[in-house]
Amino acid sequence: METMCYYIHALTALHAGTGQGVGVVDLPIAREKSTGLPIVPGSGIKGVLREELNPSNAGADDLQPCEDSDGNTKEKEQCWEALFGPTAQDAEKGGFAGALNIQDAQLLCLPVRSVYGVFAWVTCPFILERYRRDSKQIVGTSPDWGMPCLEDGEKAWVTDDSKIDEKEKVFLEDLDFDVLKNNGNVNTLADKIAAAIFPNDDTWQRFFKERFMIIPDNVFSFLAETATEVRARIKLKEGTRTVEKGALWYEENLPAETLLWGMIGCDRSRSENHTGTAKDLMKHFQEQIGAEKGLQIGGNATVGRGRVRWVPGQLGA
Amino acid sequence: MTELKMRRDVFNTLEPSDWKNPSLFFDKGFKEWKEKDGDRGTDIGEHIRAVCDFPVPDIYIAAYRRWLGETVDKARFAPWYGELKGTRLFIGLGMAHVLEAQVCRHPVYGMPYIPGSALKGLARAKAREYAQKQKDREQVKQFNKVIDILFGTSTDVEETDAGYLIFHDAWWIPKQEGGCEDKPYVPEVVTVHAAEYYANQGREGTPHPDMESPNPNQQLAVQGSFYFVVEGAQQWAELGRKFLTIALEEEGIGCKVAAGYGYFEEEEGRRKEREAREQEERKRLADIEAEKEAQRVADEKAEQEKIAAEKEAALLASLTPEKRLIHELKVLLDQYGSLTHKLGAEATKIQGELQGQIKRMLNHDKWSEADVTDREEALKSIEHAVSLSKLSKKAKKKRLNTARALLKTKDGE
Numbered sequence: 265m266e267t268m269c270y271y272i273h274a275l276t277a278l279h280a281g282t283g284q285g286v287g288v289v290d291l292p293i294a295r296e297k298s299t300g301l302p303i304v305p306g307s308g309i310k311g312v313l314r315e316e317l318n319p320s321n322a323g324a325d326d327l328q329p330c331e332d333s334d335g336n337t338k339e340k341e342q343c344w345e346a347l348f349g350p351t352a353q354d355a356e357k358g359g360f361a362g363a364l365n366i367q368d369a370q371l372l373c374l375p376v377r378s379v380y381g382v383f384a385w386v387t388c389p390f391i392l393e394r395y396r397r398d399s400k401q402i403v404g405t406s407p408d409w410g411m412p413c414l415e416d417g418e419k420a421w422v423t424d425d426s427k428i429d430e431k432e433k434v435f436l437e438d439l440d441f442d443v444l445k446n447n448g449n450v451n452t453l454a455d456k457i458a459a460a461i462f463p464n465d466d467t468w469q470r471f472f473k474e475r476f477m478i479i480p481d482n483v484f485s486f487l488a489e490t491a492t493e494v495r496a497r498i499k500l501k502e503g504t505r506t507v508e509k510g511a512l513w514y515e516e517n518l519p520a521e522t523l524l525w526g527m528i529g530c531d532r533s534r535s536e537n538h539t540g541t542a543k544d545l546m547k548h549f550q551e552q553i554g555a556e557k558g559l560q561i562g563g564n565a566t567v568g569r570g571r572v573r574w575v576p577g578q579l580g581a
Numbered sequence: 582m583t584e585l586k587m588r589r590d591v592f593n594t595l596e597p598s599d600w601k602n603p604s605l606f607f608d609k610g611f612k613e614w615k616e617k618d619g620d621r622g623t624d625i626g627e628h629i630r631a632v633c634d635f636p637v638p639d640i641y642i643a644a645y646r647r648w649l650g651e652t653v654d655k656a657r658f659a660p661w662y663g664e665l666k667g668t669r670l671f672i673g674l675g676m677a678h679v680l681e682a683q684v685c686r687h688p689v690y691g692m693p694y695i696p697g698s699a700l701k702g703l704a705r706a707k708a709r710e711y712a713q714k715q716k717d718r719e720q721v722k723q724f725n726k727v728i729d730i731l732f733g734t735s736t737d738v739e740e741t742d743a744g745y746l747i748f749h750d751a752w753w754i755p756k757q758e759g760g761c762e763d764k765p766y767v768p769e770v771v772t773v774h775a776a777e778y779y780a781n782q783g784r785e786g787t788p789h790p791d792m793e794s795p796n797p798n799q800q801l802a803v804q805g806s807f808y809f810v811v812e813g814a815q816q817w818a819e820l821g822r823k824f825l826t827i828a829l830e831e832e833g834i835g836c837k838v839a840a841g842y843g844y845f846e847e848e849e850g851r852r853k854e855r856e857a858r859e860q861e862e863r864k865r866l867a868d869i870e871a872e873k874e875a876q877r878v879a880d881e882k883a884e885q886e887k888i889a890a891e892k893e894a895a896l897l898a899s900l901t902p903e904k905r906l907i908h909e910l911k912v913l914l915d916q917y918g919s920l921t922h923k924l925g926a927e928a929t930k931i932q933g934e935l936q937g938q939i940k941r942m943l944n945h946d947k948w949s950e951a952d953v954t955d956r957e958e959a960l961k962s963i964e965h966a967v968s969l970s971k972l973s974k975k976a977k978k979k980r981l982n983t984a985r986a987l988l989k990t991k992d993g994e
Contacts, residue, residue, distance in 0.1 A: 275651060276750060277688075375689045377605040379591060382638045383689045427600055433587065437605070440588055468647075471640055493688040496676060497698055502706065519688045521644075558651060560747075566733060568697030568749035571651070 265529050266546035267402050269577035271461045272304060272369050272524040272561070276571040277493050277517035280304040280562040289494055290513040291563075296370070301391070301488050302518055304369040304561060306526065312559050313366070313574075314348040317552050343548050346538035347530075360534040363545050369526035370394065372457070373476070374484075375519055376491045379435040381428035384477045385523065386436070388484035389414055392453065398527055402577075409452040412478060418442060420479045421450045427474035434477065437491060441479060450478065460577055461523060463555070493519040517569065525577070550576060603635035603766065604691030607801065611680065625680055626768065626799040633766045633801075637755045641690040645752055645808075652749070652810045659822035661809040661855075662754065663829055663845030664761050669769060669802040670843045672699065672835035682801045684766075693765050693803040694750045699834060700809065700825055701748035705732040707828035731813075731821060746821040747812035754806045761848070762805035769802035771837075806848065903951040903959065910938045910962045917969065935966050939980065948987055960988045 272278075280303070285292040296303050319340040345354075349362030372395060373385035389411060396411070412421050420434055420441035428434050429443040454476040458469040479487075499511035518524075530546040533539060540548070553576055562570035592610035595601065611628050652658040672695055673685035687694050705728065712724035729735075733744030754760030775790030809829070811821040826847070828834075833843035847855070897905050917923075917931045942963060948956060963984045967977050 275648065377602050377689065377691065379595070379602060379605055381600055382602045382640050382691060430591070433591075435588060435591060438609070467643060471643065495696070495698075500702060500706075502709065521689050564698075566697075566744040566747050567701050568747060571749070 265531055266542045267530075268528050268546065268550070269398060269402060270369075270526055270528060271372070271573075271575040271577060272309075272522075272526070273461055273573040273575065274518055274520050274522040274524075274570075275558075275573060276520050277495070277569050278304070278520075278522060278562050278572065279515060279517045279564050279569045280308055281515075285516075288514065289516045291515040293492065293516045293518060296368075299390075300485065302371050302374075302492065302522075304518075304524060304526075306366040306368045308561060309369060309526070309574075310348070310364065310366040312561050313553075314344075316557065316559060317344060317347075317549075319344055342535065342537040343540065343545070346533040346535040346540055347545055347549055350535075358536065360536075363531045363533055363540075363542070364549065365529045365531070367527045367529075369524040371488065371518075371522070372525045373523040374488060374491060375521040376436045376487055378428045378475075380430045381426075381475050383521065384428045384434065384436060384475045385472060385521070386477050386479055386484065386487060388479055388481045390481045391484070392478070395525060398525070401527070409456060410449045412447050412449045412453075414444075414478060414480055416480050416482065418480075418483065419444055420477050421445075421447055422477050423451050423454045423473050425470070425473050426476075428477060436487070439483065439487075441477075450476075457523075461575055463575070491519075493517040515564070597631075597635040599636045599639045601635065602638070602691040603632050604686045606635070607632045607686075608679070622797060622799055625682065626770075628680070629682065629766075629768045629799050629801050633764060633768055635766070636764060637692065637757075638690060641692050642755050642757060644690060645755060645758055648752055649758070649808070652812070655858075656815050657812060657818070659811045659813075659815070659818040661822055661826050662759070662806060662848050662851040663751075663809060663826065664806040664848045665804055665844070666846045668841055668844050669767060669804050670695075670835050671769075671800070671802055671837050672696075672843070674800075674836040680799075682799060684801050684803060692753045694752060695807060695809075695834060697748040697750045700751060701732065701744070701746075703828045703832065703834055704748065704811075704821055704825035707824045707832070708732065711824070731817060745813055746817060748821070748825070749810050749812065751807040751809045753803070754808050759848075759851075760806045765803055765805055767802050767804045769800040770797045771800050772797040802842075807845070901951070901955075902945070903948065903955050906938070906942050906945060907955065907959050907962055910935070910942065910959075910966060913938055914962065914966060914969075932970065936970065939963055939966055939984075943980075943983055943987060956988045960984055963988075 279291070280294050281291050282294050283291070293302050294305055295301060319337055345362075347362055347364050350359060370391070372391065373387045375383045376386050378384040392411060396409075414421065418439065418441050421444045422429055422434065424445060426443075426445070429445075432443045434441040434443055451473075454473045457476070458472040462468040462472060493516070495515050495517060497513050497515055499508045500506065501508045528549075530542050530549060532542045533545060553574075556573055556575045559572055559574045560570050561572050561574075564570070592606065593612060595606060595610060597603075607628075610631075612624065615624055652660065670693070671684065672693075673683050676683040676685075685694060685696060686692065708728050708731070709725075712721055712728060715721045715724055729742065731744055731746050734742045753765050756763040773796045775793050776796060777793055778787055778790040781787040809822075809825065811818045811825060813821060826845075829845040830847075832838065833841075834845075835843040837843070897908065900908060913931060913935050917928070917935065920928055920931070922928065942959060948959070951959075964981060967980050967984075970977065972980070
């Protein structure tokens with residue numbers, strides 16, 4: 265099994281929903297059962313990647329599929345099928361599982377409004393520990409950064425270049441934190457994440473490091489519940505410009521600038537038409553993906569939701 | 582308590598700068614009410630004015646630039662730059678807010694935006710209006726079908742489809758990036774004049790509306806310009822963009838459009854730029870069409886020539902050798918006859934071929950077996966060809982004599 269990681273950087277509000285809710289929010293986002301932290305389900309990401317890499321509509325988001333001029337379309341198609349599995353119709357003739365297994369994207373940093381610095385990219389030790397565990401899986405050895413320790417209470421680590429603190433305090437939404445600074449681990453971590461998510465972009469790497477912030481798990485859990493974006497939607501009656509009866513609903517989104525990460529495993533091909541090893545297929549997949557991709561993930565696409573940068577993780581970084 | 586006091590102090594002394602969040606300040610930074618109840622309006626007004634002093638955060642400018650980069654592909658995105666000229670925008674006014682002065686603000690950057698859902702609804706309504714205006718009923722039906730494809734089917738039918746076009750949130754344009762204002766928020770007062778009268782729907786016994794004292798409300802409005810973008814395959818996106826922007830110009834968006842708020846105009850320079858681009862695009866499409874047409878005509882001609890050549894070949898194959906020779910000579914004579922100038926390279930070339938053909942005919946040794954009519958015809962053609970040639974009189978005569986000797990009819994002349 266070959267492993268890589270990927271990052272999602274939301275450019276607009278992202279609605280990976282569950283379709284129904286019982287609370288105030290009619291359409292909540294998907295969350296992990298055990299922790300309550302927001303996720304983007306792997307199935308949704310797989311579907312999007314499958315369509316994106318489909319050789320028979322390669323490059324064409326058009327209404328008509330475009331014709332491929334080079335001769336190796338068939339080979340490409342078989343490789344694609346080996347990666348993602350056959351379509352439902354083809355599966356009836358002889359099904360097999362795709363070689364890729366794309367895991368849920370997990371929340372890495374949540375943007376939360378801050379009086380200073382406009383917003384902060386907030387995370388917590390629990391998330392970072394999981395992130396490190398996943399990194400270990402790729403590198404095979406322990407990553408070269410340690411975890412900054414954090415006592416409970418309203419304390420927060422920021423980087424040395426931080427722009428979100430003032431008078432040794434950070435003010436988020438309704439929460440104030442005492443600032444802890446000068447920790448090599450925090451700086452290294454911020455550097456690593458910045459380099460992974462904004463490769464070759466010094467400006468945004470700097471923005472990230474200035475806004476990176478680690479807060480206690482319990483406080484983060486509260487923010488993850490309450491600091492997501494809730495949008496009210498209405499439907500107007502045609503002709504009258506008044507709201508149609510019962511047509512007011514609330515949708516929850518992950519706000520723009522949310523950062524997530526996830527893992528992708530790749531097995532050997534299980535297709536009769538393709539005999540790639542795990543290594544071959546992973547290489548093909550990475551070549552097809554390229555450096556980074558602009559994708560649309562999640563619901564409500566036609567009103568602009570879910571535009572993301574999908575960034576393949578540098579192995580070992 | 583000290584914690585709370587600290588936060589109070591922060592907000593009370595917050596100076597506007599490009600790395601602070603004006604939106605969070607608006608929501609949480611309101612100072613305490615003054616003693617006298619009547620000062621409430623003044624207090625809110627002061628707070629709103631303080632919010633309006635905030636410049637655009639630098640990270641928003643960076644994010645805006647990145648968004649422009651994301652949507653730069655003209656084959657996929659139809660952009661439009663709208664200015665609020667002499668008017669302001671109220672959008673999201675009805676949403677809950679502690680100061681009852683809500684406006685649609687981005688939850689992270691703190692800058693105003695216009696939700697894609699509002700834009701989509703507006704564009705759809707405009708498209709529907711356009712559809713209803715069609716004279717022919719069949720056309721209306723066709724048009725509605727297109728609307729369903731582009732915007733999605735309405736929810737009251739059983740099987741719904743998602744729309745094809747994507748209406749993105751509109752981004753507020755900072756001045757550095759070509760916007761018309763350097764700050765997005767602006768204080769506004771909405772004064773209610775006869776609240777009670779209208780609340781009672783003018784029932785008898787309600788005091789005359791002029792008797793009520795006006796009730797000014799301090800509000801936060803938006804000024805400046807916005808970047809709109811519709812996504813989809815080029816021509817469809819362009820169509821969606823057209824409906825959207827006509828509606829933005831004619832109908833306005835947000836609250837209080839009836840009072841003149843929320844109307845957009847395209848900035849002059851951008852309009853010219855867009856029109857130039859559209860003209861170029863039309864020209865490009867026209868060129869492609871013309872090229873296609875030229876190709877079609879050429880193909881057709883080639884096809885006809887091919888058919889003619891095949892016919893000719895079939896005809897030649899069916900003829901006796903003598904008839905074939907005569908036919909070939911006649912074709913050459915026709916070609917020569919159709920020349921407008923009997924001088925020049927082409928004339929010389931056909932002349933050469935004519936002489937060659939005459940030679941071939943004179944070398945043919947089976948004329949004695951041919952029909953009389955064929956022989957007569959051959960002779961006539963040769964006589965004609967020789968008369969057209971530029972040979973000397975003597976050479977002409979020699980050739981004619983050879984021909985006559987060879988092609989003389991059985992009965993003799």
